[in-house]
Amino acid sequence: MMSKKREHMQVIKDILNAIRESREIKPTRLLYASNLSPQMFKDYVDELLGKNFINIKVDEDGKKTISLAKKGNSFLEEYKTIEKFIDNFGL
Amino acid sequence: MQQYAWIIENRELLTLALDAILFLICMVIVVKTHRIFKISEHGGIRYFRNAFLFYGLAFVSRYLLSVNYELIENFTLNPLYMVITWLLYEFFFVMAGFFLLYSLLWRRFGGKSSSLFNGPIFILYSLALIIAILDFFWLGYDIMFFSQIIVFSFAGGIAFEKYGANIGGGGFLRLYLSVILLMLLTRIIHFFVSSFFEWNTFGIITVYSLEIFTFLLFLYGIIKVTRE
Numbered sequence: 613m614m615s616k617k618r619e620h621m622q623v624i625k626d627i628l629n630a631i632r633e634s635r636e637i638k639p640t641r642l643l644y645a646s647n648l649s650p651q652m653f654k655d656y657v658d659e660l661l662g663k664n665f666i667n668i669k670v671d672e673d674g675k676k677t678i679s680l681a682k683k684g685n686s687f688l689e690e691y692k693t694i695e696k697f698i699d700n701f702g703l
Numbered sequence: 704m705q706q707y708a709w710i711i712e713n714r715e716l717l718t719l720a721l722d723a724i725l726f727l728i729c730m731v732i733v734v735k736t737h738r739i740f741k742i743s744e745h746g747g748i749r750y751f752r753n754a755f756l757f758y759g760l761a762f763v764s765r766y767l768l769s770v771n772y773e774l775i776e777n778f779t780l781n782p783l784y785m786v787i788t789w790l791l792y793e794f795f796f797v798m799a800g801f802f803l804l805y806s807l808l809w810r811r812f813g814g815k816s817s818s819l820f821n822g823p824i825f826i827l828y829s830l831a832l833i834i835a836i837l838d839f840f841w842l843g844y845d846i847m848f849f850s851q852i853i854v855f856s857f858a859g860g861i862a863f864e865k866y867g868a869n870i871g872g873g874g875f876l877r878l879y880l881s882v883i884l885l886m887l888l889t890r891i892i893h894f895f896v897s898s899f900f901e902w903n904t905f906g907i908i909t910v911y912s913l914e915i916f917t918f919l920l921f922l923y924g925i926i927k928v929t930r931e
Contacts, residue, residue, distance in 0.1 A: 621745075663744050686742050694743045697736075697928045700876040702807050702865040703747025 621698070623648065625691050627656060628665060628684050636669075636677045660684065707905075714904050715769065721911040722766040728918040729759030735925050749818040750806035757799035758918075764792035786839065793835035793847050800854040801827040807861045848894035855887035882920045889913040 623646070630645040631637050637645075643653045657678075660666045665684035669677050680688075687694070697703070710717065732755040740748045768788035805812075805827070812823050830850075838846045862880045889910055896906030 683742065690739060690742050693929060694739050694745065694748075697739055697925075698745060698747060699869070700924065700928055701747070701751060701879055702862060703745065703751055703809075 621691075621695060623656060624660065624665075625688065627660065628680060628688050631666060631678055631680045632685070632688060636679045639676050639678060642678055710908060711904050714907070718907065718911060719766060719769060721915060722762045722769070725911075725914055725918060726759050726762040726766070728915070728922055729755045729762065732918075732922055732925055733759065735922070735929055739929060746809050746818070747806050750802050750809050753818055754799050754802035754806060755921075757795045757802055761792055761795035761799055764788050764795055768792050789839055790832075790835045793838055793844070794831050797831040797834050797847055797850055798827065800851045801831065804854050804858045804861075807858060807865070844897050845894065848890055848897065851890040852887065852894060855883060855890055858883050859887050876924060878920060878924050882917055882924070885913065885917045885920070889917060 627642065627646050630642055634641070639657070642657075643650065646653055646656070648656065657666070657668075661668065663683065664681055665687060667679050667681050669679065671677070733752055736748060736752050736755075739745075740752055768785070805823070818824070834846050834850050838844055859880075862883045866877065866880045892906065892913065893910045896903055896910060900906050
């Protein structure tokens with residue numbers, strides 16, 4: 613049985629993976645890749661920004677690109693351990 | 704028989720040493736979980752770590768409470784020192800149990816920006832303080848132990864439910880369920896030893912040994928997961 617939190621963690625992992633694969637990605641492309649509704653996508657992006665998992669760069673034309681921050685990269689590398697810890701201790 | 708006599712003679716020293724070991728185990732758990740918490744900032748891991756931080760503080764307070772009148776001969780008891788260490792011990796100990804239970808339930812209350820200062824936790828702080836003050840005025844630990852029996856009965860029920868939901872999927876460790884049940888057993892024995900057996904030496908040593916065994920099992924589970 614998948615817990616709500618695991619789904620949440622999984623979505624975070626999927627978003628970060630999509631960013632990592634492209635190195636830099638436009639928000640619209642990431643929205644499609646994440647398979648989320650626009651509102652949910654915004655909530656996740658805000659959360660990831662708050663946790664310093666991603667960086668958003670705005671160029672001179674006002675166009676945004678999203679890239680992976682160091683912490684986001686560490687999260688992906690340690691994802692399995694974190695997931696197992698949460699599962700094993702029912703957190 | 705000789706070793707039993709030695710235990711009885713050195714009960715105070717033994718309990719102090721065991722408190723120091725328990726404190727060390729708790730601190731190792733807090734340090735070991737630091738990295739995955741820092742990376743994930745996961746609410747459950749945060750409350751789980753708080754529990755062990757508070758257990759560590761509780762064991763230090765118990766150590767300080769015991770050391771003054773058990774080791775220093777002709778020690779004139781400073782009432783203020785005793786009040787403070789007693790209240791701190793009970794407060795931290797009760798809160799640690801609450802945090803462990805809360806780590807299993809935190810999602811129902813939503814994510815909070817702080818794990819130490821938020822509405823539900825303030826309610827738990829107040830409860831812990833009330834329990835500590837009531838016990839102090841009644842000069843016993845009965846309410847604290849009884850509250851912990853209730854807390855770990857709930858935690859055991861939740862752990863059992865989560866374990867049942869994950870059978871076959873690997874997820875919830877059988878070890879964790881066993882550890883929660885062991886903690887419940889320890890609190891029940893502690894309650895009986897303090898309330899009905901006048902702090903019997905072997906009862907107390909059993910409680911401390913069970914506590915060390917339980918915390919070592921926690922540590923083992925954590926090392927096992929974080930090492931992989």
